Amino acid sequence: MSTLFFNTKYKKLSGIADFDKCIGYYDRDDRADKNQLSMMKDDEANDMFSYYFYRKGSSGCFDFQGDKSYENIMEEYQKYKPTYIWQSVISFTKEDAADFGLKDKRDFAALTRKVVVKMAQEKNIPLKDVAWGGFYHVNTDHPHVHFYFYDKRNPIDNTLFSSRSISRIRAAIAREAVDRSLLLKGKEDASRQVLLHMREIINDDKLLKELQSYRTLRTIEVQRYVNPKFHLTKEFFDQFQKLDEILPKTGRLSYNAHALEPYLGEIDHMIKIMLKQKGLADDYRTYDNMLKEVYRSNEELYGSGERQLQYLDNQKKRLYASLGNSILKMLKVYRQSVSEQPVMRFSRYLTAKDIRRENKNLVRCHGYDLMRFSFYSMKHELSQLRQMQRIRERNQRMMIRETEKEREEREYEEEHRNT
Secondary structure (H helix, E strand, O other): OOOEEEEEEEEOOOOHHHHHHHHHHHOOOOOOOOOOOOOOOOOOOOOOOOHHHHHOOOOEOOOOOOOOOOOHHHHHHHHHHOOOEEEEEEOHHHHHHHHHOOOOOOHHHHHHHHHHHHHHOOOOOHHHEEEEEEEEOOOOOOOOEEEEEEEEOOOOOOOOOOHHHHHHHHHHHHHHHHHHHHHHHHHHHHHHHHHHHHHHHHHHHHHHHHHHHHHHOOOOOOOOEEOOOOOOHHHHHHHHHHHHOOOOOOOOOOOOHHHHHHHHHHHOOOOOOHOOOOOOHHHHHHHHHHHHHHHHHHHHHHHHHHHHHHHHHHHHHHHHHHHHHHHHHHHHHHHHHHOOOOOOOOHOOOOOOHHHHHHHHHHHHHHHHHHHHHHHHHHHHHHHHHHHHHHHHHHHHHHHHHHHHHHHHHHHHHHHHHO
């Protein structure tokens, strides 16, 4: 069961020293997160509940405008001189804060702003007349926010918030936290669904056979679907074969690897082709809609600007990285299967234009080697011819000598016979 604590109390002020004492308690270095909201990034919180990590800056205060310095707090007090303040606290368990998407000071500051608006409504105070400041504390196992609140007009009003008002404020906090957590969970579930269905396609053994067949035939008549739900077009097969041809054959194949940066455009194009396929298109549309809802929620919490646009871009990059790695993993399996069972490509399956292109590619890649091989082959052939010529000439001389010897022997025998 989630644990949400909210309470507020009315405190009379005897003077500036009394107010300064309250601020000093809220802004102690060993309690308050003093990161400046204007300097924080979305991925800054590595250890969101370690207050040693967060003790930075000169003041941990924030309000509607963002960071609020100690000087601004005291100048505001001197200007309006309130005789009272409401002191309030919002607290969650560490686990509930994480479940509700309350990761860091930015998230708690955004939630506190909405609580202040609700409190002003309960007291019928126009927002332009509200002065307040919040301090995010992470020195306990329960991350919490202390904040002060007063009416700039300083009316004589010492009434407390009723129990019903506090219940309504607490319900508003819970509703906001739960709605946001469900929204974030829905976005993550939609992203996971896209990835699961992508893997369902590319891990299918039938797809591997289709790719091998397409590599051999290069025709449109290959089977166009892997399973009844997801249909794959010729564009998919062509782009996959292109990736096989251009991506490095050795080294690490990972979407974020430095060696693959020149090829990210082609990999992203492959992902876009996949996301247009029947079935996957519906999953991606759901994810995109959920992401836009989170974006609108972030705009309400943090305001619009470049940071929110970066959030959209970063989320899509995360999804593309996961999908890209799945495709690259499939490519590794495909290459291994091709190397184990090489597929012969016969020219009768290719058009005359394709044959000329293949021959040209072969000559372009190996032209120098062929020329060097031809030169050495010719040199070797000439050497062999000269050697064979020498052998023939030697054999001819030997035959002539043998013939002359036989002739001399016959002449000698004839002379002896006559005598």
